[in-house]
Amino acid sequence: MIEVENLRKSFGLNRAVDGVSFKISAGEVVGFLGPNGAGKTTTMRMITTYLVPDGGRISIAGVDAERDPHGVRQNIGYLPESAPLYLDMGVLEYLRFVAAIRKIPRGIRIERLKKLVKACGLEGMLDRKVGYLSKGYRQRVGLAQSMIHDPKILVLDEPTSGLDPNQIIEIRDLIKNIGEKKTVILSTHILPEVQTTCNRVLIIDHGKIVGDGDPEKLAASMQGGKTSFNVAIKGERKKVESALEAAPFLTSFSRHDVKNGESLYTLNSSETEGVGEKIFRLAVDNDFVLTELRREVASLEKVFASLTLGEGEA
């Protein structure tokens, strides 16, 4: 669906995008993840033909972006960062304007607009001036605008930035629904967003791709065949610790807190399967009370930090 090959773009001496290549197939929801200034927005601007690359090739649904930018624009819906809109227009007026430029035939225009208004939750807002809308509603108008021509691909630049937590959840749900039918690229620097909305993540740093894959697998690969558990154990501390010391399946453990007679530990193991069960048996055999047993999943935060800051082990 989207093929990008060795894409390059510089602004003066700053190489904003420096040899980016990737392929995205139909139906994927891909998250561009990277620190601010990593080149996410510039890459998106080139995909949407707003900027012309210095080098490289972009092909969208089989259409070459350099040779036929208007053909590419037909297939893409784009929501730029912070949803820029004409503040003096009404919501419906604006959507009609976009529909006219997008050449939606008059016969189906009303039908299309009705569907979009419903899908984006804009009922009751149609006569409001865009300038008076909250940030969340502006984002919805921006989303509606990007889908007016029913494009195969949606490019969303930081769709949830600047929203409050409730609005973030609403917009994410919207994107999830859209993602069931369309190919979506979205950029963000909020990590949990990628884990909840995307089925693939591209980590971009200094204009290059430094990580690519399923968010969960990417996180798991960082752990390198080790598992750790967070546990809370009730029992005499000396006894507990000597039992942990003696356990053959644990490589190390550390205590971080003691409260109400419970001790909180992090247990590390070199085994990957059945460690939780073994910890449970250990507690039962020694007559300890296990009040918490939680496997620690390496978060994308750690993957991100290690890839973009060059830290070794996360």
Add this chain to the structure above:
Amino acid sequence: MRNCLIIASKEFRSYFRTPIAFVFLSVFLLVMGWMFFWVGNPPFFKRGIVEMRSFFGSLPFVFLFFIPAISMRMWSEEKKLGTLETLLTMPIREGEVVVGKFLAGFGLLVVSFVLTLPIPIMLSMIGDPDFGPIWGGYIGSIFLGAAYLAIGLFASGLTENQIVAFILGWAVSLLLFLIGYLQLQGLLPASLEEIAHHLSLYTHFQSIQRGVLDSRDVVYYLSVIVFFLFLNARTVKHRR
């Protein structure tokens, strides 16, 4: 062409959605009414002649401030808000947007002229004016206004700051205007007289205003308009 009209209608309406149109039209009519009735020696009521010379004599100067004011926001606001990005990733050409925006400004210009028509109507009721110079004045003003507009639009495309766009549009228009004004006053060195006469917005305005529509003047204004609209499309296209 269809796209031009969509943009033109959106931009024209946005003049009326914001206070711009109302402020522009009311202040323009106030200033021009004052120019018509009170400027000139003797002023209109003591003159005893039904004509609009003081009106068309002052119009090029009034436009110098008014036209950049209606063109300054057209591109700079798109850049500042970021709407340029949404607009130019839709299937529309830069040139079509340029022409659309120009047509919208031109529409407002036409409205402002229509609103001054009560002056010639009144003149024809109280006397027997020579309509040659009056129509000449209107036609010349429309061409002059359109040329200022193209220059102002070009200036707006260079910056995301409306104040900068205004001053730039004003300065370029003033320069093209002033060289002719100075030439007609005999204030330019002989070597520059010829060029100034051909290039200036003012000399051609004076020529049309006399009531004779010379094709050279029309071609001149059309080339100025097309030249700046073309530059405008180029600068918008070569963003960064």
